[in-house]
Amino acid sequence: MADTKGARTSARLTESMLDLIQRHGYSGTGLNTVVQHAGAPKGSLYFHFPDGKEALGEKAVELAAAQLAALAAEVTPGAATPGAAVRRFIEALAGILVESDYELGCPVSVVTLEMGGQSERLRTACANAFASWIDPLAAHLVAHGRSAPAAHATATAVVSLIEGAVIVSRAQRSTQPLDYAAQAVGILVDGTP
Amino acid sequence: MADTKGARTSARLTESMLDLIQRHGYSGTGLNTVVQHAGAPKGSLYFHFPDGKEALGEKAVELAAAQLAALAAEVTPGAATPGAAVRRFIEALAGILVESDYELGCPVSVVTLEMGGQSERLRTACANAFASWIDPLAAHLVAHGRSAPAAHATATAVVSLIEGAVIVSRAQRSTQPLDYAAQAVGILVDGTP
DNA sequence: GTCTATACGACGATAGAC
DNA sequence: GTCTATCGTCGTATAGAC
Numbered sequence: 001m002a003d004t005k006g007a008r009t010s011a012r013l014t015e016s017m018l019d020l021i022q023r024h025g026y027s028g029t030g031l032n033t034v035v036q037h038a039g040a041p042k043g044s045l046y047f048h049f050p051d052g053k054e055a056l057g058e059k060a061v062e063l064a065a066a067q068l069a070a071l072a073a074e075v076t077p078g079a080a081t082p083g084a085a086v087r088r089f090i091e092a093l094a095g096i097l098v099e100s101d102y103e104l105g106c107p108v109s110v111v112t113l114e115m116g117g118q119s120e121r122l123r124t125a126c127a128n129a130f131a132s133w134i135d136p137l138a139a140h141l142v143a144h145g146r147s148a149p150a151a152h153a154t155a156t157a158v159v160s161l162i163e164g165a166v167i168v169s170r171a172q173r174s175t176q177p178l179d180y181a182a183q184a185v186g187i188l189v190d191g192t193p
Numbered sequence: 194m195a196d197t198k199g200a201r202t203s204a205r206l207t208e209s210m211l212d213l214i215q216r217h218g219y220s221g222t223g224l225n226t227v228v229q230h231a232g233a234p235k236g237s238l239y240f241h242f243p244d245g246k247e248a249l250g251e252k253a254v255e256l257a258a259a260q261l262a263a264l265a266a267e268v269t270p271g272a273a274t275p276g277a278a279v280r281r282f283i284e285a286l287a288g289i290l291v292e293s294d295y296e297l298g299c300p301v302s303v304v305t306l307e308m309g310g311q312s313e314r315l316r317t318a319c320a321n322a323f324a325s326w327i328d329p330l331a332a333h334l335v336a337h338g339r340s341a342p343a344a345h346a347t348a349t350a351v352v353s354l355i356e357g358a359v360i361v362s363r364a365q366r367s368t369q370p371l372d373y374a375a376q377a378v379g380i381l382v383d384g385t386p
Numbered sequence: 387g388t389c390t391a392t393a394c395g396a397c398g399a400t401a402g403a404c
Numbered sequence: 405g406t407c408t409a410t411c412g413t414c415g416t417a418t419a420g421a422c
Contacts, residue, residue, distance in 0.1 A: 009405090025307035027220035030397060043406045046399070053398065103310040109357075110306040112364045114218035117296040126364040156361065156370050157377040161350065164302075164357030168349065171305045171319040177349050184350040184381055202387090223415060236388045238417095245417070 010048040012038040018060040018067075021107040026057055026114045026122075057111060058125045064107045065129035069136070082144050083190035086137070086158060087182040093166060094175040102173045106166050133159050141189070158185055203241040205231040211253040211260075214300040219250055219307045219315075250304060251318045257300045258322035262329070275337050276383035279330070279351060280375040286359060287368040295366045299359050326352050334382070351378055 016038035020029040031053055035042045049055045075092045079085035096104060112126040134155045141151035165181035186192060209231035213222040224246055228235045242248045268285045272278035289297060305319040327348045334344035358374035379385060 023310055025218055025220055025303075027218055028307055031399090032396075041406055043408075047405060105306040105309065108364075109360050110218075110303065112360050113298040113303040113306070114221050116298070116363050117216055123364060123366075127366075130361050130364055153373040153376060156373045157354065157358070160357035160361050160370055160374055161354040161377070162357065163360055164353035164355065165350070167302050167305050167356055168323050168353050170309050171301075171316060171323055173316075173320075177353055180346040180349045181353055183346060184354070188377055188380060224417090225414080234388050236390075240387060 009038075009040050009044055013040050013045065013048060013056065014059045014063050016040075017056050018063050018107055021057070021060055021110065022104045025110045031056075054119055054121055057115070057122055061108055061111055061122065061125040061129050065132045069132060072133075072136075081190045082137075082140055083186045083188075083192075085140075086162075086185045086189060090162060090165075090178055090182045090185065093162070094169070094178045097166065097169055097178070098175060102170050105170050106163060109163055109167065130159060154188055157188060161185065161188075202231075202233050202237055206233050206238065206241060206249065207252045207256050209233075210249050211256050211300055214250070214253055214303060215297045218303045224249075247312055247314055250308070250315055254301055254304055254315065254318040254322050258325045262325060265326075265329075274383045275330075275333055276379045276381075276385075278333075279355075279378045279382060283355060283358075283371055283375045283378065286355070287362070287371045290359065290362055290371070291368060295363050298363050299356060302356055302360065323352060347381055351381060354378065354381075 013034060016034050017029065020034060020037060023029075031045060032042070034056070035045055045056075046052065049059075071092055072089050075088050076085035079088055108126050108129045111122055115122040116126065117123075134152070137158060138148070138151040138155035141154060142148055146154070161181050161184060162178075165177045168177040169175055206227060209227050210222065213227060213230060224238060225235070227249070228238055238249075239245065242252075264285055265282050268281050269278035272281055301319050301322045304315055308315040309319065310316075327345070330351060331341070331344040331348035334347060335341055339347070354374050354377060355371075358370045361370040362368055
């Protein structure tokens, strides 16, 4: 079971990195804090992540992408229209934001803004994370009759809108911007207010 | 002219802080780097900003708000519709992004995400910055016949959309997400694709 | 108003024992 | 695989001369 335990330590480190990035950003998150938060042995960090902080950040971004995809899969089935599905997703995000007392922001956004110009590895990870949200949504819109180019454009705008609304909501400590984003999504995706 | 020189030093420090926050985030920007970038005497920092980094960050956020308002005032007059005005603004942002080789992100977004949960002072400064963009846009929409609540909702969504599109554009090193945002703004604001 | 010097902690990362 | 100890650097902030 040595591998299993090692894998769990690695996973806990990644989860802690993700949680702390959401709260304090990438540069604001120290590796000492990460191992402490994970309850992991400090000496194990560079065993599991020989490339150091950058590799850990990359895994955290990938985990964030997977977690939000899972949230979408959990919350959207049964929605009447694509727009309704997206609005359910936005409501779920608003719930997370309120539960955390507006301390959780999007880790992909903040890593993009802090490290996009300095680490090609992290910038690519963030670009892939955004694509992992845009592409399935675009495919869903195509399945509902949109042309592929229009679907891609709309899906990109919807992801951008949600991303921005999370930030404005956090700044204002209110879910109002997310609510307005949900309204706008109805117009953009379903064509009805 | 002692005051004038002091004021210029203070202004240069604020401008440098703003520039560096856009590139490396708040935590990633060291005060040593700021004074060096500003060509300012190191000993002068805590004379002009007795409250230290937090005060400097606050001024940088306020400067960012003013600079983007000035950009809007420069670029939007003469537009046929409110949506066309916003689209001109988005094109200007895309130009800045390309000229900087995708190194400049929104300082308000990144400060919100990094420090919103830790510094009430910075969180408030960011909320005020967002409001300073939302409120005039909402007023403009009211002047074009919208009801006040609808105008506020649409203006908030538009600012969120632009904010998010800047981030996604930076991650993808492409202005495409901003272009799609401009299309979506046409639908949301003017009601025509 | 600005200077130099420095306090003091946290940072990421590494070495070598076990 | 994990431990402790530590390296060198950089961070913010302060002190006291001028």
